Amino acid sequence: MKIFCSRANPTTGSVEWLEEDEHYDYHQEIARSSYADMLHDKDRNVKYYQGIRAAVSRVKDRGQKALVLDIGTGTGLLSMMAVTAGADFCYAIEVFKPMADAAVKIVEKNGFSDKIKVINKHSTEVTVGPEGDMPCRANILVTELFDTELIGEGALPSYEHAHRHLVEENCEAVPHRATVYAQLVESGRMWSWNKLFPIHVQTSLGEQVIVPPVDVESCPGAP
Secondary structure (H helix, E strand, O other): OEEEEEEEOOOOOOEEEEEEEOOOOOHHHHHHOHHHHHHOOHHHHHHHHHHHHHHHHHHHHOOOOOEEEEEOOOOOHHHHHHHHOOOOEEEEEOOOHHHHHHHHHHHHHOOOOOOEEEEOOOHHHOOEOOOOOEOOOEEEEEEOOOOOOOOOOOHHHHHHHHHHHOEEEEEEEEOOOOOOOOOOOOOHHHHHOOOOOOEEEEEOOEEEEEOOOHHHHOOOOOO
């Protein structure tokens, strides 16, 4: 059996799928992924830690235990920040199994196994209750689900589900607010990527023009 792994072509910038042996070590994918970039992003990490410390402090000031839900924990960094900041317990959600397995080892090596539970599920599949993944709802929500467009990685549905089913009402959230800026642009080249234009080809009969069917122009759905 073969498996496919994505690679960014350094020449074209496009993502290509390469065939690998079934015993391929997925840890190679983790090492080359954006996880390392985030770990080395000092400004990002400092700000997250400041936000997490403030959230934990506010919960403690109310005389409550600080119970953290970390969605998309990755390496477990934000969960370990939360425990370091004084959180009583943290539920770290990670859907990608190789990454979840790595997080378990990282948490253990840093001595946080008694305060952090790594859950290898999508956050929308996590259950709360005596027999669930979490015995009760968390009162602090920590996430890093954002991409360059802020909400492109399914952040909004994950947030909505978490607030409905996994965290207490009026819980602390890190981050708790964001702003999206948009700029309209006009580009013939970019428009050509999403529209079929007549194609001129040379044949034995001379130049021919291939015109896309009208139905294609009005086809619903994404380009």
